[in-house]
Amino acid sequence: MASKVIQAIYNDDDVLMTAVKKVKAAHHHIEEIYTPFPVHGLDKAMGLAPTRIAITSFLYGLVGLSVAITMMNFIMIEDWPQNIGGKPSFSFIENMPAFVPIMFEMTVFFAAHLMVITFYLRSKLWPFKKAENPDVRTTDDHFLMEVSVSGNEDEVMSLLQETGAVELLVSEKH
Structure with missing residues (x-):
């Protein structure tokens, strides 16, 4: 089953961290975040459980x-x-x-x-696995946050625009 997600692209990790906090404060679900390097504190900002x-x-x-x-x-x-x-x-x-x-x-x-x-x-990584990265720029210098939407697309789009996203895309996630 496919679900609709909004992909917000950022060009600064500090702006991304602020955006994650605002999106979580607005009680929207963040599906995934793609970054070119580890961002300190991102897991806590997303509310992820500590690993074992x-x-x-x-x-x-x-x-x-x-x-x-x-x-x-x-x-x-x-x-x-x-x-x-x-x-x-x-x-x-x-x-x-x-x-x-x-x-x-x-x-x-x-x-x-x-x-x-x-x-x-x-991580479900093995030889010859096809990359699941939705945008190749996230391997270089951009950050991508996927936020799931269900009937509140305009509200989420305006929130992400306010957080400093340089680009917004709506797509189907399988």
Whole structure:
């Protein structure tokens, strides 16, 4: 089902932030905002919920730490114990200071790689995906805000014009 949206194009991020606050204060729904670079505070101005990305990163780090401990315990203690530099080879705990760099690196490795995979899956990005950007200027120096309309098109158009939009377009969003 297609819905009607108004695309307001801005050429300054400060003007965009002010416009977002005015549109939200007027209780209109902002579908999406396209920017050429991250705009600090835009998520809070739009009223978006905080992400749980830090929690998933921590959990992925714990997975990496668990894999590192299991791997080192099996390889260096159970499977093929060796006397390296006079260190005892019968206890993981006694050898742990030598294993700290490996544990750290595996924690970072798992957290980083699994976060990239999670980001791509969550954002629905994959190779050869067609771009969903409605205006190519938003990859260079313009900002685009899509506001949904349902019978109040003139009111929204006048509000967006007052906020400093340099261009307004009405289109169907699928």
